[in-house]
Amino acid sequence: MNCDNCVAHVPFTLFPSPIPSRLYQHCIDIQPIISTLMLRIANDSAFIEESLKSVVEVDDFTKNLLNINRIVQKEGLAQPVISCINRSDYMLDQYSEDGKDQIRIRQVEVNAIASGMAAHSCNTKLMHNYLMEKYRIKPEKGTKLLDNQSIELVAQGLIDAFNAYNKPDGYILFITEERCFNFADQLALEFEVQKTRPDIRIIRRSFISLPYIVKLGPNKELFADLDKEIAVIYFRYCYDPSNYSYNTAWDIRLLLERSRAIKCPSINFHLSGAKKFQQVLNNQEQLERFLSSSDAEKLTNVFCKFWSLEAGSPGGNEGYNIGTSSPENLVLKPQREGGGHNIFGEDIKAFLNNLNRPEDRSQYILMEYINSPKEKNWLLMQDDDCSKDNTRLNSNDLLVSELGIFGSVLAEGLDIMCNRTSGYLMRSKKYGNKEGGVAAGYAGLSSIVLVDDARNDIDLSLFFEK
Numbered sequence: 089m090n091c092d093n094c095v096a097h098v099p100f101t102l103f104p105s106p107i108p109s110r111l112y113q114h115c116i117d118i119q120p121i122i123s124t125l126m127l128r129i130a131n132d133s134a135f136i137e138e139s140l141k142s143v144v145e146v147d148d149f150t151k152n153l154l155n156i157n158r159i160v161q162k163e164g165l166a167q168p169v170i171s172c173i174n175r176s177d178y179m180l181d182q183y184s185e186d187g188k189d190q191i192r193i194r195q196v197e198v199n200a201i202a203s204g205m206a207a208h209s210c211n212t213k214l215m216h217n218y219l220m221e222k223y224r225i226k227p228e229k230g231t232k233l234l235d236n237q238s239i240e241l242v243a244q245g246l247i248d249a250f251n252a253y254n255k256p257d258g259y260i261l262f263i264t265e266e267r268c269f270n271f272a273d274q275l276a277l278e279f280e281v282q283k284t285r286p287d288i289r290i291i292r293r294s295f296i297s298l299p300y301i302v303k304l305g306p307n308k309e310l311f312a313d314l315d316k317e318i319a320v321i322y323f324r325y326c327y328d329p330s331n332y333s334y335n336t337a338w339d340i341r342l343l344l345e346r347s348r349a350i351k352c353p354s355i356n357f358h359l360s361g362a363k364k365f366q367q368v369l370n371n372q373e374q375l376e377r378f379l380s381s382s383d384a385e386k387l388t389n390v391f392c393k394f395w396s397l398e399a400g401s402p403g404g405n406e407g408y409n410i411g412t413s414s415p416e417n418l419v420l421k422p423q424r425e426g427g428g429h430n431i432f433g434e435d436i437k438a439f440l441n442n443l444n445r446p447e448d449r450s451q452y453i454l455m456e457y458i459n460s461p462k463e464k465n466w467l468l469m470q471d472d473d474c475s476k477d478n479t480r481l482n483s484n485d486l487l488v489s490e491l492g493i494f495g496s497v498l499a500e501g502l503d504i505m506c507n508r509t510s511g512y513l514m515r516s517k518k519y520g521n522k523e524g525g526v527a528a529g530y531a532g533l534s535s536i537v538l539v540d541d542a543r544n545d546i547d548l549s550l551f552f553e554k
């Protein structure tokens with residue numbers, strides 16, 4: 089939006105989006121396993137080093153993160169308790185079996201840092217309730233609108249971390265961008281913490297202001313504004329190279345990681361969300377390094393196929409050959425977050441052919457494309473104007489949705505103190521748009537209508553276009 093002092097609404101859908109209930113339930117069931125897996129990756133520095141070795145040779149951003157992890161692990165952690173509020177994202181995948189169309193669910197990625205939209209997500213659910221009641225729209229028989237506790241989950245994750253620091257007059261520090269268009273989602277979270285714990289004080293500071301206001305105390309306490317001892321640092325920023333644009337940005341991230349404050353996420357948790365781990369841990373055998381075989385199987389049930397692109401390795405050569413010969417059903421991804429970085433389908437060929445050196449390939453992974461069914465709904469973007477385009481009232485949009493499940497884990501080393509799951513984020517984008525993400529400007533927020541897939545009297549074409 090081209091306006092310095094404007095407030096814009098988050099894009100949203102008019103109605104909830106459908107998910108077959110057994111698929112939703114599977115995502116809920118595996119969330120604690122995903123949080124445990126991330127914790128075990130975070131604690132295994134040798135595995136992190138080995139997996140990211142070829143990535144960091146060509147990707148300075150990941151290298152800087154890894155360097156900080158090396159430094160703090162070598163020095164010994166000033167704060168052994170680590171926290172991660174994460175969100176695992178999924179899309180429905182339509183495929184054919186025995187000549188019949190089937191729907192399954194596939195994991196897109198796990199977000200280990202700045203997993204946002206928990207507050208807006210709950211509000212979207214309330215808005216859908218309101219609209220349906222106001223216009224007397226009854227959910228179809230065999231379907232159920234799903235309550236959402238995402239904001240409670242995220243707030244509780246911060247409270248858990250605050251309690252573990254054990255300093256009642258400490259503060260939670262939200263680290264944000266300087267001009268934060270997503271302030272309302274963050275502020276609502278602050279209010280939610282305060283609803284149950286009015287004693288906890290929260291401050292929000294932009295990352296760029298930190299060089300002037302933070303310092304370490306004699307026992308590595310983190311102080312902000314001279315004398316506010318920070319119990320918990322909550323990163324809502326610092327996930328993209330562009331976030332480190334000022335001279336001392338990486339020194340400040342190191343200072344934060346060196347401090348006694350509990351970081352949400354700590355640098356090793358942040359690293360555990362790298363997309364490279366999805367590719368490295370893509371099969372049962374690799375996963376069993378960290379998980380029991382039954383837990384590993386539950387995860388592989390929702391995994392897409394992945395390929396490395398590393399030059400000189402057998403798997404990487406195979407990935408390169410597939411990427412340059414038949415990329416129609418693939419996505420190429422760098423080690424980045426926040427939307428807008430992926431290359432889809434036919435564009436992958438030219439992208440790979442235009443890389444300067446074979447070693448540049450190592451920073452990317454290839455992923456199978458998820459073929460989501462088209463849903464009928466309306467998506468209202470910020471610049472929609474029904475008075476100018478009245479066809480919007482008569483014909484629905486065709487959308488595809490992405491489900492996120494929130495998890496929060498707090499641990500000392502490998503000992504888990506809390507591992508919580510609840511709440512969701514549902515986002516919908518126009519069918520045909522490859523990229524997703526609300527903040528990135530591609531998708532709008534939705535809520536969930538569970539479709540009881542054990543019953544066969546529900547006409548799914550009410551929701552999905554055949």
Ligand code: ADP
Nearest residue numbers: 197419424425426427455456457458523524525
């Ligand atoms: P980011 O960390 O930038 O959010 P994602 O892996 O979530 O990266 O990809 C961004 C968007 O691209 C997703 O929200 C989704 O809409 C789309 N996308 C990613 N992977 C796939 C895939 N395998 N198949 C189909 N769409 C995908």
Ligand code: MG
Nearest residue numbers: 177197426427
């Ligand atoms: Mg994403």
